[in-house]
Amino acid sequence: MTALLTLTAASAQEYAVKQNKFKDNWFLEAKVGASMFMASDWNFDSALKDVTTPYVGLSFGKYFSPLIGARIEVGAWQLKNKFNSSAYNIENPLKANFIQTNFDLMFNLMNAFGKVKVDRKFDLYGILGIGYMRHLGFVNGVEDYALANNEVAGSKNFVNTKLALQGQFHVSKAVDINLEVSGNFIDNSFLLSNRKFAGYVNAMAGVAYKFKKRGFELGEVVEPGLVASLNDEINKQRGVIDGNEKEINDLKNQIKDYKDENAALAQKLAESEKNQGSKLKNEVVITYRIGKTDVSKEQLVSLYNVAQMLKENPETSVDIKAYADAKTGSAKRNKYLTEKRAETIVKILTENYGIESSRITSTACGSDSQIYDNNDWNRVAVIVVE
Numbered sequence: 001m002t003a004l005l006t007l008t009a010a011s012a013q014e015y016a017v018k019q020n021k022f023k024d025n026w027f028l029e030a031k032v033g034a035s036m037f038m039a040s041d042w043n044f045d046s047a048l049k050d051v052t053t054p055y056v057g058l059s060f061g062k063y064f065s066p067l068i069g070a071r072i073e074v075g076a077w078q079l080k081n082k083f084n085s086s087a088y089n090i091e092n093p094l095k096a097n098f099i100q101t102n103f104d105l106m107f108n109l110m111n112a113f114g115k116v117k118v119d120r121k122f123d124l125y126g127i128l129g130i131g132y133m134r135h136l137g138f139v140n141g142v143e144d145y146a147l148a149n150n151e152v153a154g155s156k157n158f159v160n161t162k163l164a165l166q167g168q169f170h171v172s173k174a175v176d177i178n179l180e181v182s183g184n185f186i187d188n189s190f191l192l193s194n195r196k197f198a199g200y201v202n203a204m205a206g207v208a209y210k211f212k213k214r215g216f217e218l219g220e221v222v223e224p225g226l227v228a229s230l231n232d233e234i235n236k237q238r239g240v241i242d243g244n245e246k247e248i249n250d251l252k253n254q255i256k257d258y259k260d261e262n263a264a265l266a267q268k269l270a271e272s273e274k275n276q277g278s279k280l281k282n283e284v285v286i287t288y289r290i291g292k293t294d295v296s297k298e299q300l301v302s303l304y305n306v307a308q309m310l311k312e313n314p315e316t317s318v319d320i321k322a323y324a325d326a327k328t329g330s331a332k333r334n335k336y337l338t339e340k341r342a343e344t345i346v347k348i349l350t351e352n353y354g355i356e357s358s359r360i361t362s363t364a365c366g367s368d369s370q371i372y373d374n375n376d377w378n379r380v381a382v383i384v385v386e
Contacts, residue, residue: 020064024213029059029071029178031206037079037191038199050082050093055202061106066118066216069106073129076100078139079200081191094191095139100160102131118216121170129162133186161185168208173215176208261289264376282309282385286345290328290379293340295348303345307353309385318355318385320345320362325378326370334367341381
């Protein structure tokens, strides 16, 4: 599964960010600019050119999220100090070459203090860095002075700390144009400054190329409580589905039982008709399902035939005997079922076909009397026309 990183912006909005892989969101930046030494002894009475030098740098880094990135920067050129040398024969301005390497943390200030966005055309980053600065030696003849005063001579290592702001103009998904201003703090002995603190300011312009995969994807974070409630509802619905499946299986089994029962009844009817042969079919059998008392639509035709026979033969009468199988229900319940079965047939013959009730007799036999060896066949009403 894709890991999620949660950001919380100053606006109290939360976002889920697809966490990038190690190979995603790397960048390479080349920059040029100028360095101005800020601990000079020149007392602001000379031109900026006396303390300003070119600067070139190369950065390689990665964005870990829409908020945070990191880079390693290598820069080099020269620093100049307008040196107060009235007591010494030192050529002004004092110049020293250097190379530096910094590790910088980058913070997207617009996302940190505003709404988190990943598709802006401009972003502002705050940068905090620390690194190593190598003094490569003075350019213009101060070695004797430096040695005499136990100061820097030749090569020496310094710790360099940095604070910077970088504005990024996103020309495309792959290319940024950057403007950066940084303040760098070093030991005052780097250029033999008499000031308590020493440092220099860099102003740079750069071009950054971002390697694929570029950028981030945002989505709103779902609250854990909501996730838990949704999971509970899912589990509840799964339980309902399982219950429905069980009910469906039970119904399928009932249907199978009904099919088997109907097949047995059909066999019984076929045998009954076969046994009657060419005799007068004056006996009609009405079959029932378990617990039923009404006459099914399929068997109404049998009652129609009984009624027609009675109409065509006015001297005849009909005797109805209703039964129930002995293996289902109690004797009292079965007695009731057979009473209702017989009453239903009488009602159909009298009300639907106009047969006089005096020509009809009926008996509710319950389950005490079984006319067939097959238990299921005994859920019947036998109508005999006499």
